[in-house]
Every structure is written in C-alpha cells, then in structure tokens.
Amino acid sequence: MQTYIALLRGINVGGQKKIKMVDLRQLLAQIGFKDVVIYIQSGNIVLKTEERNPRALEKTIASEIHESYGFDVPVLVKSKEEIQDIIEKNPFDNSEDLEANRIYFVLLKEVPKKDLTEALVNETFANEKFIITGNCVYLCCAKGYGNAKCDNNFFERRLKVPATTRNYRTMTKLLEMSEK
Template sequence: MRATPESGQVGAGGNRYAVLLRGINVGGHRGIRMADLRLLLEDLGYRDVVTYLQSGQAALTAADQDERAVQERVAAALAERFGTPVDVLVAGHAYLRSVIDQCPFPTADIEGKQLHAAFMNRRIDPAPLDRIESAAFAPEQCALGDRVLYLWLPDGIGRSTLAQAVLRRTVVGRDTVVTVRNWNTVTRLAQLTA
C-alpha cells in the first residue's frame, strides 16, 4: 500500500507516525522524561515506540488511526497523566519525506543547527510573511512549505532575529501550533517512521 502525505500509512500493520511535543524539557520547565513518554504511548496501545533525544519526539505505529486521531489521543493522555496541557503535532513518514524533498535550501554538508523546520498544525496565510522585509535579516532566510516554515539560520536559532520575527503569533496566526526542530532531527524522524 502506498503512503499518502496525510496518513503515513505503511501497510496492513498500521500507520507509522512521528509525535512532536511542543515546549517540553526546555529550560527546566514542563519536564517529561522520554521513558515516561514511551510508557504512556505504549499504554495507549501504540506499537514499536521509539523516543528521540530529550526534546519531546517519538515514533510509533498506530493501527487504524490517522494523524488527527493520534494527536488528540496523545494530547489528552499527556494532560491527564502529567497534569498540564501539551501541544502535540503528528506527522506521517510520507509527509516528513516531502518536507525533506521540498526543502528550498541546500542540505548537503550543513550543520543541523543551521537549518530548521517549524512544523505547524495547519497551513498559514502567506501574506504576513510576504510583508516581512527579508533583506533586513540576511543572511538568514525563510521559506514557506506545506504546514512547515523552513528557516535557514547560519548561526543557529538561539539569537536569530528572523526566527523571532516569523514565528510571532501575528505572523503564523493566533490559533496555530508551531514547534521547531533542527534538520538533524527532521531527517532522523523520517528514518524512524520509515
């Protein structure tokens, strides 16, 4: 069975997804151990659960569930178990592969900190991005893709003025959930969901 960008379907055994948690384990706040996340996902009945790094991402196999169903189920379970709401984004392998394949910036011989993907829960209106004077942020650049904003940040995201400008709620939208991952993480999640 061929995978579709939305489903991440890999065959009769289920759908393979990456689960991205927003804003956990950052600066000592909203701590969730990856062993606890893995256990929670397994308790929900997901198979082949693997966590990656400490910044809130996992890969899993879900039988007969689409991205939205996994997202809602995991978010509800996190809130119940850890007592705090956590924004969750879920992406199938085909979608992650398309994010990689459609990247407008060179990906060979880069450091992972130079290129980032800001994943979003929905498509955004490009007009606010178009109004940003990109020359003022050179050599930093950004480009909008399908539910993703590519950020080329040669010196990293930590002090990036472009990232601060384009990820504001007035640009991406007040109801948009955004979580950023560096390119090493993006490519690793694609591997883990293959």
C-alpha cells in the same frame, strides 16, 4: 499500520514541563500505540497505529499527557511520508549549512492564511532566510537558531498557526527511525 512522527513542543526545556521519555514511551504503549521509539529528550516520537487521522492522534496524545502530568503540551503529528516530503523539498541544501546545523524546519499545524504569508515573505532579516510553504517554514540561520529573530514564537505570532521547530539532523534521524 501507519507510521507517524509525533512532536511535542516545550517539554524538558529549562526545567519546565518535565517528562521522562521512558515514562512517555510506556504511557503511549499502554494506550495502544505500537513500536513507540523516542529520540532525545525533547519530545520526538516515532509510533505506529491503525488510526489514520493525525488530528485525532494529536488530541489523544495531548489528553494523555495532561491527564498523567497535569500540564498541556502542544502536539503535532505528521506521517512518515509527510516528513519525507518536507525533507526532500528543503530548499536550503548547502552541505556546509547542513553540517553546521544552520537549517531548521518550522512545522506548521495548519496552512497559514495567504495574506499573512504574503506579508511575511516580503520581510528580510540579517543572517536569516526563510521560505514558507503550506506545512513548513524552511529556515536558514547563518548565526545559529539560538541567535535567530525568526524563531518558533516569531512564526507562530506572525502566521497565527501553532508550530514546532526541529533542526535538519533531528528531522533526518526521525525519518530514519520511522523506516525501521
């Protein structure tokens, strides 16, 4: 069995797209996923399956949510190994920034086009630094993510790829949960 981390975007935020995590866990177990564990209320799921295609898993989860709840939710699935690699390659490893929750990972569904990446890399923003790789934008927000101009929507618009963002604590907790 392969362990995956599924990340749902935009649920249980501001009263929109409400999904009880206990119900979601039960739904995913009913359709065949094993050892389903949910972390906090914002759609962070660790699960096991025989399926080896993350894109197929994204479609299955999104389809089941649409069928059960009547709305669309973007789903991004990464293997445990991908998440571990992303965390290990984090260039923003200042312990003060990590402890103060200033480090974020904008996880990309696909590799952005080179010209879009190159155009964005040359821009600078006060209190925000980022480094773009093939599958992740590493982001350091000196004033916190809530005040950042470079948020998830910004990177989706500029790179023209679907994305979802998680902070360092969430990423490390998901990795820890996936190792059980």
